[in-house]
Amino acid sequence: MSAMELMGREDELSSDYKLVPWSSWDQWNFVRESIFSSSPNAVTMALQRISTWRSRGCLPIPIHVTASIVKIQQKDFFFRSDLTDGMLESDEMISMLYSMAIIRFVNCFVGHKKTKFSIAELADAIGIPRVLVDIRHESSHRDLPSLQRVRHASVKALDWLKFNYWEAQKNRIPDVRKVIRSKLLEMTFYLKTKNVATSSGVKQRRLSGPDMLRAGNKLSSRMTTMLQSSKSNRSQKPLPRITKIIARLYSSYPSEVVSVLLELFHLQTPGFSDNIDVENSIESDAGNQGSANSLHDLKTIITRLSSKKPRLLLSLLRKILETIEIRFAKNLSGECDIHLSQIPSEVDYLTNLCSLVRWLIMNLKSLKGAGFIQFDNEAEAFSIHKNKVQVSLHKLIRKCLTLSLIGNQHLCDSVLLLVEMTEDSSVKERLKKLPLLNYKAPPAVQIPSYSNTESMLLKEEDAICQATEKLAILKSKIKARSQREVAPGVDVSDTDTTWTVAKSWISCPIGMLPCSFSSTPVLPVLDQVDIDTKAGLEKDNNLSFHASDYRQLDYPSEMSVDESPNKKLKTSQEVQCTYFPESTRALEGRLLINGVWTKASEEELSIIQSQMTIFA
Amino acid sequence: MEVIIPLDWAHAAESIVSASFPPPVVFVCGPKNSGKSTFSRYLLNALLPRYGRVGYLDTDVGQPDFSPPGCVSLTLIKETISDLMNPCIRETERFFYLGDISSKSNPEAYLDFTLRLYDYFIKQYHQLDEPNDPGNTVLPLIINTPGWVKGTGFDLLVEMLRYISPTLVVQIHISLQSKNLPVGTFWLDANQQELHKVPILVLDSARRNIKNESILVQKDARHMRDQRLFGYFKQCFPNNLNILTNKALARALAAVSPYVVPFSKVKVIHLHCQVPSSEIFHSLNATIVGLAVSSDVPAKSKSKIPPCVGLGIVRAIDVIKGLLYVITPVPFCILQKVDLLLQGFIEIPSGFLRVHGCASPYMATNVLHKFLNENL
Numbered sequence: 006m007s008a009m010e011l012m013g014r015e016d017e018l019s020s021d022y023k024l025v026p027w028s029s030w031d032q033w034n035f036v037r038e039s040i041f042s043s044s045p046n047a048v049t050m051a052l053q054r055i056s057t058w059r060s061r062g063c064l065p066i067p068i069h070v071t072a073s074i075v076k077i078q079q080k081d082f083f084f085r086s087d088l089t090d091g092m093l094e095s096d097e098m099i100s101m102l103y104s105m106a107i108i109r110f111v112n113c114f115v116g117h118k119k120t121k122f123s124i125a126e127l128a129d130a131i132g133i134p135r136v137l138v139d140i141r142h143e144s145s146h147r148d149l150p151s152l153q154r155v156r157h158a159s160v161k162a163l164d165w166l167k168f169n170y171w172e173a174q175k176n177r178i179p180d181v182r183k184v185i186r187s188k189l190l191e192m193t194f195y196l197k198t199k200n201v202a203t204s205s206g207v208k209q210r211r212l213s214g215p216d217m218l219r220a221g222n223k224l225s226s227r228m229t230t231m232l233q234s235s236k237s238n239r240s241q242k243p244l245p246r247i248t249k250i251i252a253r254l255y256s257s258y259p260s261e262v263v264s265v266l267l268e269l270f271h272l273q274t275p276g277f278s279d280n281i282d283v284e285n286s287i288e289s290d291a292g293n294q295g296s297a298n299s300l301h302d303l304k305t306i307i308t309r310l311s312s313k314k315p316r317l318l319l320s321l322l323r324k325i326l327e328t329i330e331i332r333f334a335k336n337l338s339g340e341c342d343i344h345l346s347q348i349p350s351e352v353d354y355l356t357n358l359c360s361l362v363r364w365l366i367m368n369l370k371s372l373k374g375a376g377f378i379q380f381d382n383e384a385e386a387f388s389i390h391k392n393k394v395q396v397s398l399h400k401l402i403r404k405c406l407t408l409s410l411i412g413n414q415h416l417c418d419s420v421l422l423l424v425e426m427t428e429d430s431s432v433k434e435r436l437k438k439l440p441l442l443n444y445k446a447p448p449a450v451q452i453p454s455y456s457n458t459e460s461m462l463l464k465e466e467d468a469i470c471q472a473t474e475k476l477a478i479l480k481s482k483i484k485a486r487s488q489r490e491v492a493p494g495v496d497v498s499d500t501d502t503t504w505t506v507a508k509s510w511i512s513c514p515i516g517m518l519p520c521s522f523s524s525t526p527v528l529p530v531l532d533q534v535d536i537d538t539k540a541g542l543e544k545d546n547n548l549s550f551h552a553s554d555y556r557q558l559d560y561p562s563e564m565s566v567d568e569s570p571n572k573k574l575k576t577s578q579e580v581q582c583t584y585f586p587e588s589t590r591a592l593e594g595r596l597l598i599n600g601v602w603t604k605a606s607e608e609e610l611s612i613i614q615s616q617m618t619i620f621a
Numbered sequence: 622m623e624v625i626i627p628l629d630w631a632h633a634a635e636s637i638v639s640a641s642f643p644p645p646v647v648f649v650c651g652p653k654n655s656g657k658s659t660f661s662r663y664l665l666n667a668l669l670p671r672y673g674r675v676g677y678l679d680t681d682v683g684q685p686d687f688s689p690p691g692c693v694s695l696t697l698i699k700e701t702i703s704d705l706m707n708p709c710i711r712e713t714e715r716f717f718y719l720g721d722i723s724s725k726s727n728p729e730a731y732l733d734f735t736l737r738l739y740d741y742f743i744k745q746y747h748q749l750d751e752p753n754d755p756g757n758t759v760l761p762l763i764i765n766t767p768g769w770v771k772g773t774g775f776d777l778l779v780e781m782l783r784y785i786s787p788t789l790v791v792q793i794h795i796s797l798q799s800k801n802l803p804v805g806t807f808w809l810d811a812n813q814q815e816l817h818k819v820p821i822l823v824l825d826s827a828r829r830n831i832k833n834e835s836i837l838v839q840k841d842a843r844h845m846r847d848q849r850l851f852g853y854f855k856q857c858f859p860n861n862l863n864i865l866t867n868k869a870l871a872r873a874l875a876a877v878s879p880y881v882v883p884f885s886k887v888k889v890i891h892l893h894c895q896v897p898s899s900e901i902f903h904s905l906n907a908t909i910v911g912l913a914v915s916s917d918v919p920a921k922s923k924s925k926i927p928p929c930v931g932l933g934i935v936r937a938i939d940v941i942k943g944l945l946y947v948i949t950p951v952p953f954c955i956l957q958k959v960d961l962l963l964q965g966f967i968e969i970p971s972g973f974l975r976v977h978g979c980a981s982p983y984m985a986t987n988v989l990h991k992f993l994n995e996n997l
Binding site for chain 2: 021022023024025026027028029030053054056057058059060061062063065170173174177178179256257503504505506507509510512513514515516517518526528529530531532533
């Protein structure tokens with residue numbers, strides 16, 4: 006890939022936006038692959054999706070025409086040897102269908118405006134085979150063409166569509182991640198240039214290529230070529246310029262920027278987070294220079310970008326918390342144990358992520374101080390803030406608190422930081438009761454000394470009894486709640502009203518939902534959760550049970566204080582409502598294949614699972 | 622653009638206003654862009670001083686006057702229309718959502734909707750048999766029609782005219798005769814024509830060139846439709862917000878707290894195409910829907926589709942919790958009864974989806990859309 010191509014990519018993200026029926030290019034790509042697939046099931050799925058797109062009213066014509074031809078081929082035994090006699094249409098019927106589709110094909114792509122050119126000439130100019138034009142004429146004005154001819158023509162028509170639409174469009178899909186990646190690399194490069202220049206007191210504006218490369222880690226050499234190739238037209242200072250570009254990219258593609266940003270820096274590296282609070286030790290830490298450098302860079306990049314786009318902090322928080330959660334869930338289900346893990350990188354990864362959470366929240370706090378971010382605990386009727394970012398702090402606390410179950414000190418600190426930010430003393434008081442927050446290190450197994458075996462056994466038995474009782478209480482509570490959950494309309498409170506106003510809402514693009522804890526927009530999963538998935542969820546909802554268990558543990562002490570039972574019920578329900586992450590619950594037992602959540606059977610999943618451990 | 626009303630239009634309107642009891646039912650028809658809507662609005666303004674209120678049955682789903690596109694609507698106008706060229710959204714008395722910009726996607730439902738609205742008007746505002754009842758007001762009605770005057774469009778006009786039997790038919794002609802409707806009572810057969818003497822007023826299109834040929838003003842129909850939707854959804858917000866641009870509206874729509882309804886409490890009807898039930902959320906997210914109450918189906922209705930209480934935007938869907946998030950200007954008390962969502966082909970204007978830093982996922986860049994070889 007040459008430098009010019011890389012630079013050219015940015016321009017390809019044109020500003021010409023169009024309404025489309027798909028919500029991501031992945032979805033489009035899935036349809037592209039399925040509709041030309043040899044598997045009838047895949048084709049059926051693609052056709053279904055296209056008919057759904059059609060109902061949205063902005064379906065591109067080539068997709069519509071492709072679907073109608075493929076639909077007919079699916080009825081033709083020539084393409085479907087698996088069709089049984091009962092499912093076959095007569096030859097005449099099939100050729101009528103083909104003829105109609107071909108008439109439409111030609112009419113859609115050959116402009117029938119009054120010109121001095123014939124349809125055949127116009128078709129020839131855009132490479133439509135003559136046979137298609139002939140079939141259009143014949144079937145409109147003369148006898149119905151033979152099945153063999155129209156069938157053959159349908160293949161030609163599809164070939165034309167494949168080449169002129171599907172492939173052409175595929176090649177035009179913007180590779181946003183690539184653009185972001187290259188811009189971020191460029192920014193890192195400038196940051197280094199700046200650092201080196203200031204630390205060594207050299208006045209020169211830009212270091213020459215080779216020196217630079219040795220100084221940096223494995224920043225690709227193409228970065229340098231990129232820089233050199235574009236030197237001439239740069240009048241603005243490079244760092245603010247690139248920051249601006251990335252900020253702009255962020256406003257259009259927030260999730261992509263965040264995930265590329267996190268990918269770019271090697272969070273798997275051990276010791277990445279050790280220096281997280283000590284800015285200057287980086288230079289001295291020669292052994293870990295590569296990773297430590299990238300940590301410093303990551304933090305600088307985040308600081309610079311978030312001064313322009315405060316929301317970035319939240320998007321990052323969301324992404325990281327979600328990642329932690331997924332890992333944590335795996336841990337709970339016994340797939341891997343964080344503390345006893347055989348995979349050191351996994352531990353490092355989690356630790357690094359947790360420390361980043363704390364750092365991000367610290368930044369959030371300073372941005373709040375500067376007035377960039379507004380936290381509101383009350384739902385406003387609606388507000389149109391142009392620049393202020395709103396966050397519901399309580400939800401964020403809940404999220405962090407749940408995850409602090411992992412027992413990471415950084416996460417516990419994060420919760421405390423957040424609580425400080427709420428300036429709500431009652432929350433503070435309540436949280437103090439949580440033993441978890443005093444957590445310092447993995448609990449060392451203490452072996453108390455007992456005078457004799459008998460008393461030890463007695464104590465143990467006692468402890469077991471207590472534990473059983475607690476467990477029974479928990480179980481009944483969980484049961485009661487799950488029953489409540491099954492009851493219809495639980496979300497709409499007790500009244501008969503069907504319609505309600507959303508209690509709290511944070512500005513978010515149409516077609517997306519604000520994430521419950523970070524308030525960043527999320528594209529909801531739109532595949533229907535079928536009944537058997539729902540049933541399956543009840544029994545193995547590990548993570549959510551843990552989350553709510555924890556609240557329950559806190560109750561006895563709370564009850565004795567001063568709150569009415571009503572209020573407690575409410576809070577527990579709120580946990581219920583807000584806890585579930587948007588993306589995980591409905592997706593259990595599903596795999597993301599080509600941008601579509603496909604249901605996988607238990608066996609399939611277990612096979613995949615076993616293979617994953619082998620890879621690891 | 623200043624509107625110049627020709628003298629013959631003014632005379633025609635005057636004669637209609639001065640006609641004695643009963644208040645007229647005026648049917649305005651003619652080819653597209655001939656000035657039907659302009660004349661209808663002019664007549665409306667002329668009738669207002671005498672009657673106080675005037676019924677307006679708008680059957681032009683592509684370019685409606687007072688309602689969002691895709692709707693057949695009955696509006697009671699109380700205030701004069703100040704800008705004859707650009708009317709603004711008014712509160713409709715009753716409307717049906719056809720869900721397309723032309724009646725051709727479902728002519729039967731279209732005709733059914735029109736006739737049921739006429740029935741409703743007659744029942745509520747045009748009871749001629751009890752003229753002395755003080756509670757009974759008899760109002761005039763103007764029926765504005767689409768410019769589709771050939772083929773199925775002609776058949777639809779004939780059906781409408783036969784059912785409604787207006788007191789006056791206003792035909793607007795353009796200079797290109799072949800595009801015009803036939804002269805005379807074209808909707809009746811020969812022996813019926815003897816029985817019903819319906820006055821027909823033939824007017825010439827308002828705009829002409831030097832040779833006295835009518836000029837058809839090409840309107841940007843899509844832009845007009847987007848404007849109607851803009852006006853409609855602007856009603857979701859208090860006036861003091863002063864939303865004047867698409868940008869401001871888009872930002873407000875993204876920020877406003879939507880209504881929430883459990884998916885189990887509403888039924889979705891796809892008006893024009895089949896959608897597999899497993900794909901329903903893919904179909905609904907970020908689209909415009911008609912909101913209706915299933916028990917409202919009118920007595921004589923053939924289509925079994927009830928009138929709409931308003932339109933809404935399905936702004937998000939939470940499949941896990943089974944919730945739909947809807948933005949609509951429909952008052953909360955009326956919304957409570959809504960249990961039907963009607964999905965048609967009315968596209969959400971892309972201007973609603975483009976918010977800086979808050980762009981909808983359904984807006985894509987680098988979309989391939991040019992195929993026709995236009996170099997030839």
